Amino acid sequence: MTYTPQLRELMKKVEETRPSRVGVNFPRMSQEERQDVLQKFHPDYIEDGFRELKVGVDKGARLPNEMADVFESWSRLRDVELDLKAEPAYDVDVLIIGGGGAGASAALDAHAAGANVLIATKLRFGDANTMMAQGGIQAADKENDSPAIHYLDVMGGGRLENVPELARALVMDAPLVIKWLEDMGTMFDKKEDGRMITIHGGGTSRKRMHAARDYTGAEIMRTLRDEVYNKEIPVVEFSAAVEILLDDQGRAAGAVLYNIETEEYQVARAKTVIIATGGSGRLHYRGFPTSNHYGATADGLVMGYRAGAKSIYADSIQYHPTGGAYPPQLLGLLVTEKTRGLGATPLNINGEQFVYHLETRDVASSAIIRECEERGLGVPLPTGITAVWLDSPILELIHGEGTIERQLPAMLRQFQRFGVDIRKEPMLIYPTLHYQNGGLLINGNGLSTVENLYVAGEAAGGIHGTNRLMGNSLLDIIVFGRRAGRDAAAKSKEMPVPEKLTLEHVKAYHQQLEETNAAGDRVGPVLLPHYTHR
Amino acid sequence: MADEIKMVDIFLMGKRYTVPETLTILDAMEYAGYQLTRGCGCRAGFCGACATVFRMADDYELQVGLACQTKVEDGMYLAQIPFFPGRKARFNLDDIEPSVAHFAQLYPEVYRCLGCSSCNKVCPQDIDVMQYIAYCQRGDFTRAADISFDCLMCGLCVSRCPANIVHYNAGLTARRLYSKYIAKPDPFLVERAKAIKDGEMDAEIDELVTADNEKLQKLYNEREIEK
Numbered sequence: 001m002t003y004t005p006q007l008r009e010l011m012k013k014v015e016e017t018r019p020s021r022v023g024v025n026f027p028r029m030s031q032e033e034r035q036d037v038l039q040k041f042h043p044d045y046i047e048d049g050f051r052e053l054k055v056g057v058d059k060g061a062r063l064p065n066e067m068a069d070v071f072e073s074w075s076r077l078r079d080v081e082l083d084l085k086a087e088p089a090y091d092v093d094v095l096i097i098g099g100g101g102a103g104a105s106a107a108l109d110a111h112a113a114g115a116n117v118l119i120a121t122k123l124r125f126g127d128a129n130t131m132m133a134q135g136g137i138q139a140a141d142k143e144n145d146s147p148a149i150h151y152l153d154v155m156g157g158g159r160l161e162n163v164p165e166l167a168r169a170l171v172m173d174a175p176l177v178i179k180w181l182e183d184m185g186t187m188f189d190k191k192e193d194g195r196m197i198t199i200h201g202g203g204t205s206r207k208r209m210h211a212a213r214d215y216t217g218a219e220i221m222r223t224l225r226d227e228v229y230n231k232e233i234p235v236v237e238f239s240a241a242v243e244i245l246l247d248d249q250g251r252a253a254g255a256v257l258y259n260i261e262t263e264e265y266q267v268a269r270a271k272t273v274i275i276a277t278g279g280s281g282r283l284h285y286r287g288f289p290t291s292n293h294y295g296a297t298a299d300g301l302v303m304g305y306r307a308g309a310k311s312i313y314a315d316s317i318q319y320h321p322t323g324g325a326y327p328p329q330l331l332g333l334l335v336t337e338k339t340r341g342l343g344a345t346p347l348n349i350n351g352e353q354f355v356y357h358l359e360t361r362d363v364a365s366s367a368i369i370r371e372c373e374e375r376g377l378g379v380p381l382p383t384g385i386t387a388v389w390l391d392s393p394i395l396e397l398i399h400g401e402g403t404i405e406r407q408l409p410a411m412l413r414q415f416q417r418f419g420v421d422i423r424k425e426p427m428l429i430y431p432t433l434h435y436q437n438g439g440l441l442i443n444g445n446g447l448s449t450v451e452n453l454y455v456a457g458e459a460a461g462g463i464h465g466t467n468r469l470m471g472n473s474l475l476d477i478i479v480f481g482r483r484a485g486r487d488a489a490a491k492s493k494e495m496p497v498p499e500k501l502t503l504e505h506v507k508a509y510h511q512q513l514e515e516t517n518a519a520g521d522r523v524g525p526v527l528l529p530h531y532t533h534r
Numbered sequence: 535m536a537d538e539i540k541m542v543d544i545f546l547m548g549k550r551y552t553v554p555e556t557l558t559i560l561d562a563m564e565y566a567g568y569q570l571t572r573g574c575g576c577r578a579g580f581c582g583a584c585a586t587v588f589r590m591a592d593d594y595e596l597q598v599g600l601a602c603q604t605k606v607e608d609g610m611y612l613a614q615i616p617f618f619p620g621r622k623a624r625f626n627l628d629d630i631e632p633s634v635a636h637f638a639q640l641y642p643e644v645y646r647c648l649g650c651s652s653c654n655k656v657c658p659q660d661i662d663v664m665q666y667i668a669y670c671q672r673g674d675f676t677r678a679a680d681i682s683f684d685c686l687m688c689g690l691c692v693s694r695c696p697a698n699i700v701h702y703n704a705g706l707t708a709r710r711l712y713s714k715y716i717a718k719p720d721p722f723l724v725e726r727a728k729a730i731k732d733g734e735m736d737a738e739i740d741e742l743v744t745a746d747n748e749k750l751q752k753l754y755n756e757r758e759i760e761k
Contacts, residue, residue: 031755124583127575134580141726144760148738156754160747168743172735175726182719185627185710187679194718205757213683218580219709222687226706230624238571260571293576329558329605333578409684413659414579417603533557533565 002327002419004382007428013351014389014426021345021353022397028356034363041366041373044316044466049286055512056305057449062315066283070302072513073524075506076242077256080265084245084501088254088269090236092118093492094485095254095270097241097300100128101217101474102457103276104224105481106446106488107233110274113489117233120257120268122240122277122295122527126225129278129293129458130477133217134336134410135201136209138471139174142198145206147171154472157203157360158437158465161313166463166480169444170472173479178210181478186223187212199341201470203360209471214336214410217474239266240299240527244273244307244453245501252307252453253498260527269501271492272452274484275300276477279436279458282529285317289332290433299525300459304440306509309448309455313438316466321346321364323432325387327418332432335390336411337361337470339427343398346429347389348377354388362467365431372430379428387430392422435473437464446484452491454484542608545591559586559601559612572616579603582688585658588612598656598690618689620700623707632711634673641704644670646697653691653701659684663691663701670704678705679712 003011029037039045051068053061063071094110096103099121110117119125140150150171155162178196182188189197189211201209212219228235241255245267254269277300281292290296305311322339324330340346345357346364348371355367368388372378378386392411395403404412404423415422439461446454457477464472513519539554544562551566560574575583584601591609601614623640630636638645644667653663662681669678682705691701729735742750 031751123571123575124581127581127583131581132576132578141720141723143722146738147730147735148742149757151739151742152750152754152757155742155750156757160750160754164743168739172730172739175723175730178720179723179727182723183714185712185714187683187709187713187717190717190720192718194720195722196720200760205759207760215580215684218686219683222706223710226622226710227627229622230626232624291578293581294570294574328556329603410580413684414603417579418605528569528571530569531561531564532567533554533561 003425010349010379011426014347014391017351018391018394018397021394026345026353026356029359029363037366037370038362041369042362043286043319050315054516054518055509057308057310061311064285064315064317066285067280067298067314069522070283070298070524070526071305072518073302073522074510074513074519075306076258076523077265077503077506078510082256082265082267084267084503089266090118090268092116092268092270094272094274094488095120095268096274096276097255098276098278098457099125099235099237100276100278100457100477101130101221101224102477102481104221104228105478106274106276106456106485107228108224108231109482109485110489111231111233113486115489115492118268119228119233119235120239120241120255121235121237122260122299124237125235126221127293127295128221129296130217130221130474132291132293132334133474134214134334135338135341136211136216136471137178137474138201138204138208138469139178139210139475140171140206140208141175141178141196142206142208145208147174149206150174150208153203153205153469155465157469158467161465163462165444166442169483170463170476170479174475177475177478181220181223184223184227187219189213200358201337201341202358202364203469209341211338214338214408220474241303242525243503243506244303245503246307246505247498248500248502250308251451253501267501269498271495271498272454272488274454274456274488275304275440275459276457276481277459281433285433288319288433289323291320291323291332291334292433295528297526297529299527300455301440302525304448304453304455307450307453307505309440309450309453311438312441312461313466314461316437317433318361318435318437318468319365319431320434321361321368321431322390322429325385325430326381326383326428327420328383329418330414333414334432334434335427335429336408339390339392339408339411342395342403342407344395345391347391349379350377360467360469368431381428385430387428390427390429392427393424396423435468437466437468442480444483445487446480447487452495454488456480456484542606544606545611547613548611553606555606557606559599559604559606560584562606563601573601573614577602580686582686585615585688585690586612587615598658600658600688603658615689615693618692620689620692620703622700622703627710627714632673632675632715637670637673637707640707641670643697643699644704647671647699648697650696652694652696656690656694658688658690659686661685666705666708667699667701670708675708675712676716678708682708
């Protein structure tokens, strides 16, 4: 009985309209309607949320205020004495910063290519958005599908702003990645005959979403992690990189690591470096709640940018339409898109659908914001915010009783913990900050604009244009993690051990900060968010 | 509604703090002034970082939960488990089989299970842990994989096991064995992967990669959507 009597009363309208919605598809928006709702309601288009960057290689670029704040910040090493000529604490071929799906995939392929690899990560190995990705991973591995059809979905979903070379790599590698994971013993949902069970996601034209129940990312992450341990690849946890080190020719040559527990700084020297630090949801753009991991604070963007790496579409943020809105303990938490994929419909206070349930994430989010803000048809919550319903019980009507328990066990459990039975009661949702569409610009091998500095996973940009489709992120972290791992390993073989490690680029960046007075008293990367709940 | 929130007393490692009752344990620790490093991960019940042991005042029974998925209650005494030194067997998946003999070499301690059910009592995911260990003993990796699937690897089961079994690693190995050797490989996936490697899919996609945006937009708008 978590829902208040008022909410229970409103819920009756959802129940009333439910039978009439089974098997009936709400019309899709036209291209003009999509553009209109995006421009009026998507936070990416609300100008006072952005400002021009005053320093660095992308000076003048438009960034969300909260991201500009961490870009325009002093190094954590500003007052730290560090002997870069001393024997480094770590000395490897390939340094991988970040222990999520991209970092683990990069490590496995770099190791397979014969490189001496180190993974350094801020929290535990596997503490990453990968672990939380529920819904699935896309790959064109059905007869009626092809990488080209997948490509069209990726480009159209990304508003044709994707870097074509990267989108091509993404879709062409996709079936190979699924095969790689299958061979590694990843437990995908399959039919008796071994065929992958695949469904739709927002913006897909074919059913190509592979899942492992609704723990898809967790299943992939724990398998990759297990394999990294099997290969005895060294992993150093609770060691956050805070700056990239360059050599005297401006090539990446390692990083300075910060031991979060002992508060010591250590030097890791490497011939090539891969930034796989993930996203930035914990910066809470425009005050939105987030579905992201605790550690998603844009560290890699900040470090990479200071080292001279260019960014792309850093002003494009994805708001996931179905974030938890109530009960309050679930605020911002992701309600997997698989829920919509299976046929759950968003509804307003009158129990009426107002948007096609499989619109792309940007359009669906904007439509929900419009329903609440402009039309005033949101459901008022006791916590003072408004939300819309997501009719989960309809799934039991569409696919039969027991569907939710079988297909959405994580969701069922999560809501049950706070007193809501999603088999009988619809969920209350509102868009949540979910993903950084852009990032540091890479080429097809994951190489940034700085020599020997690679980027993979959410920290990289260009692959998804300005809107990523569901199931293409789990895919991209592995595709580009592996590509970066292989190329970084190959490159490391041509490189001598870097001699003169330097932080001169940080000094130069500081100079710009001083000249522009841009940093105030901010220090970055912030590493962890600070919450008081007051 | 902020002024209507009821406050409760909780005890973080024995020290009393007064916190709003709507908060999860994790949020309550932050409300109390902690900056969490260990014991905090995804904050959404997927990563197993925040295993917490608690007891209510005047009760002898120890309870467990994930700090991000459990609301505080008045009189709660609690501590987090930051890390548990469980052993993981190293193996090359290509060199082992889904057999009792191979599994017993990797995890011999599963045969020391006393049947006490302590693991089941502490699992925050309500998994029948003891049962999947029994399936592992018997080499029934299909069932072990199925039952253990929702495991978050938080380590609470291991912390309570009198036989020193590392359930979560045994379960993960069972799932990898099942997925690699017992579940059938997708036959078309093999075909598709080969076609890509052989360059058979190149022409179709390169036509799109080189197309201008006007043409792409038209193709996108008119694309057929599978029912």
